[in-house]
Amino acid sequence: MSIYADLRVLVVDDMLTMRKIIGQQLKTLGATNILEANDGTTAWEVLERESTVKPIQFIISDWNMPQMKGIDLLKKCRAHPVYKDVAFLMVTAEAEVTQVKEAVGAGVDNYVVKPFTPAAFEEKMKAVYTKRFGAK
16 A cells, blocks of 8 residues: 555645646555645635644645745645644745745745656655655
């Protein structure tokens, strides 16, 4: 059984195609419980709704989105009692050093730049999983 099988994952990206690509990558890795949101505001609504049921455990978010950017979603999560320790992987086309530093300063667990290979995505997922949940 995959280490990701029981993990509750939220994929946040304003592009449907990117959400589908990430979702397919997650399924390939064995994840089965995947939710989606098309921007940070919608993602926050999902997070709040799920926090009273069974909180999301892993967020994969784009940086540039309408409504609420991924960096703002990350900051909001880190300030929330339920989501302060949620695993957070930023997936973005932004590779500026200042943005990477801002994400690290805000508490991102890892960062992968688009376009990415399946191997690069899996490597980043494993690194975040190990950091937040321990090696299995």
